[in-house]
Amino acid sequence: MLLRTLSLLSFSLALFSQPLYAGYDRDHPLFSAYPQASINYGQMIDYEKFTLPVSVVNGESDPETFTPLALTGDLYRHTYEIRNVSSLKVYENYLAAAKQLGFKEIFVCTLDACGAERDAKALGGKLAISGSVYNNYRNPYYWIGEKDSPKGKVVVAWFVGAYEDTVNVQQVIVETESLETGLIKVDAAYAGQAVAHVEPLSEKEKAEDNPMLPRYPGAKIYDHKKIDTEIVKIPFAINAAEKTPLQLTGDLTKHTYTMENISTLKVYENYKAALTSAGFNFISQCELEQCGTEKQVNDLGDQLALSGDVYNWYRKPYYLLAKKSLPTGNVYIGLFIGGYEAEVGVQQIIVQEKTVQTGLVNVNADGLKQQIDADGKALIYGIYFDTGKADIKSESKPTLDAIAELLKRNPDLLLYVVGHTDDTGDGAANVTLSKQRADSVVAELVKNYQVASNRLQAQGVGPYAPASNNTSDAGKQKNRRVELVKRLR
Structure with a gap:
């Protein structure tokens, strides 16, 4: 009896009422393995594109040519190995099972009708997970059929080939379906939209994922x-x-x-x-x-x-x-x-x-001295000016206090006070502005901190010695600075 030779799971239960599942080491619920068959390879991919031949494959051409049947859906692939049985008997059992379930034949070839040896090998390779049937292309049988279901069309294909006392079955089953979307939820509040209902994440997931774009389900x-x-x-x-x-x-x-x-x-x-x-x-x-x-x-x-x-x-x-x-x-x-x-x-x-937030690290005399000793200069970002102006703003006082303390602790220290700008606007005008700002810093230190004027010399180089790029706000911000450069005399 065929049913004793190839046990079939109920088509109606497997396909119409329960979700299908297959892993690397499981049969498809619709067709069980031939008795004593072992699974060499198994694969299940949710919603994949796959192309099956509905003709003999021309293995002599490069690339190989055949009539394609393009499918998209849940893809199940298996490679089975069976010993001490003919490819004919295995094929006839699978064919009987498919017909009993009402599958309609799309294309079939058997033995020499599947082409020369190279053609049969190429045909089997189109189904094989590894991309090759190796030596198992002798005495070939190929069958492909389809059946409608409430979920969509189901297509099944088998390539059965032999080598010595071993038969290999390349099985492909595609359950066609429309694409399921909506599995990824962008955080609506973060994206500036009205908030829709989203399934809550665990605390661990919230901590690991970006709050705007949580992971794909099961990832x-x-x-x-x-x-x-x-x-x-x-x-x-x-x-x-x-x-x-x-x-x-x-x-x-x-x-x-x-x-x-x-x-x-x-x-x-x-x-x-x-x-x-x-x-x-x-x-x-x-x-x-x-x-x-x-x-x-x-x-x-x-x-x-x-x-x-x-x-x-x-x-x-x-x-x-x-x-x-x-x-x-x-x-x-x-x-x-x-x-x-x-x-x-x-x-x-x-x-x-976002722009770089500054002011988080306080400038102090010790830090300035360390920079000057190490690099011969210290970069200052805590002196503020209005756009296009050279008047020092009041929030610059903590930085000026630190510079004055540096000079007080190191009475032999001589400095160039060098102004820098970004590359926005006219270069010559920026050089002039940077010199005016350096003059303002020197004047402030001399007037309000009693620093001897001969210890400080103002210079301006505008955009011509950048510390970063001028193509981003962060880079421009780094270029708008004052440098204290150590003078030898």
Whole structure:
């Protein structure tokens, strides 16, 4: 009896009433393994794209050619090994089971009808998890069929091939379905929208995730970090016209998440849907082959990865860079999503732009002396001026007190007081302004702190000796400074 040879699970129970599950070491609930078969490989991926041949494969061409059947849905793949049985008997049992369940044949080939040996080997490789059936392509049988269900169409395919006393079965089952989105929830309050109901996170998850963009359901944190006010570079996708990475300054969080038995496609579409609903604009993105060669994909992922290396998570890649303007500053999100076997790795970077908060470290005479002894100069950021003016503001007093104390404790110390500006505006005008500001500092120290005028000499160099870049607010802020440079005479 066929039912005793190949035990079948109830189609109605497995497909219509209960959710299907398969791991690396489990059969698909619809079709059990042939008796005494062992699983060499097993794979289940939630919502994946897969292409099955509905013709003989031309193994002589490069690339190999065949008539494709493109499918998207839950993908189950198995490679079974069975000893001391013919490929014919195994094939006939699977075929009988499929017909009993009402599957309709789409394409079939048997033995020589599957082409020459190279063709049969190529056909089996299209189904095999490893990409090859190795020697198990002799006496080949291939069958593909479909059946409708309330969940969607179910497609099943088998390639059965033999080598000596061993038969291998390459089994592919695709349960087609529409994409499920809404699995990722952007924190609505953070994104400047009305708050919608979101399932509460555990305290541990709240502490580890970025508060705006919690993890994909079931994802595990591989690594993460958070830095207050960092300079960050985020790349554009390889297909973008802009090649220079964004250089941003702000609060940084980086995460590497991993998840199993899901496709990079489904993860990507859920992130994209979540960011779209939260009002983010996509400024760069690429999908699969658009992301470039394997080396280019690796380089892109490496630039977002915490460790600087995406390891094996670069296959079937997706990348997006999104931005949203908020009253508190722009928020940028970069996501690189790649897979390896049945595992997905997500490299996530979030930057909330802000200017560098200063005034957190008090300037004192000892600190200034240490800088001068070590570097021959000390950088001063605590002397404030109105834009375009040289009048010292009252909040500069603590810094002036520290400079005066430095000179009092070190009576032989002679200084150049050098003014610097950023590169905004006319260069010559900035040189003049920087000299006027240095003159104001010298005048203040001489007049109100009784420092001998011959100990101080004012100079101004404008934007011509920058301490940082002039392309970001943080860089410009570092360039707007006064330096105390040690004079020898």
